[in-house]
Amino acid sequence: MRRFFLLAIFFFFLIILLPKVIFAQNRLASCDLCGYCQGKTPPQNWEKCRACLYPNASSQPEVGDTLKVDEETHLPPTPYPGRWYTFLGCISTNLGSFESPGAAASVVQLLLNIIFSFVGGASLLSLLYGAFILLTSQSNPEKINQGKRIVFGAIAGLIFAFSAVFLVNFIGEKVLRLPGFTQ
Numbered sequence: 001m002r003r004f005f006l007l008a009i010f011f012f013f014l015i016i017l018l019p020k021v022i023f024a025q026n027r028l029a030s031c032d033l034c035g036y037c038q039g040k041t042p043p044q045n046w047e048k049c050r051a052c053l054y055p056n057a058s059s060q061p062e063v064g065d066t067l068k069v070d071e072e073t074h075l076p077p078t079p080y081p082g083r084w085y086t087f088l089g090c091i092s093t094n095l096g097s098f099e100s101p102g103a104a105a106s107v108v109q110l111l112l113n114i115i116f117s118f119v120g121g122a123s124l125l126s127l128l129y130g131a132f133i134l135l136t137s138q139s140n141p142e143k144i145n146q147g148k149r150i151v152f153g154a155i156a157g158l159i160f161a162f163s164a165v166f167l168v169n170f171i172g173e174k175v176l177r178l179p180g181f182t183q
Contacts, residue, residue: 052090
């Protein structure tokens with residue numbers, strides 16, 4: 001009985017909280033990808049964003065053509081394919097044609113180096129801890145087995161970290177030929 005009551009309450013709230021779809025004659029998207037919303041002033045860099053994402057749109061934001069929803073598909077206008085506007089400017093999402101070839105890859109490489117350094121450091125600390133447990137076991141078989149498991153786990157972690165570094169660099173350099181991974 002309690003399950004039925006909880007299930008009934010769940011479905012009641014689900015039905016009440018479901019969003020209502022309202023169809024209007026002239027539908028407008030709430031905001032476009034540049035952050036310009038209907039009735040508000042455009043951001044300071046709206047023209048650069050419009051030129052990047054909506055090259056066919058009007059340069060006057062008051063027209064609101066980047067906010068108009070297509071009547072047939074009921075979708076807002078799609079941006080220019082392969083472009084993403086960020087605070088750094090207009091960036092091409094095509095990996096082969098970055099405006100600055102090594103910028104994105106160097107950030108990824110830096111992030112991977114930090115992650116692999118933490119993994120390697122954690123494995124080294126685990127190896128030292130396992131060695132400490134082995135040295136202070138005083139011929140206790142439980143402590144010896146615990147120390148062995150920790151040491152073998154640390155060695156496996158180091159092998160995993162080194163193979164991951166090798167695999168990521170191999171895929172980035174040889175297979176995908178990403179800029180920034182090449183030697």
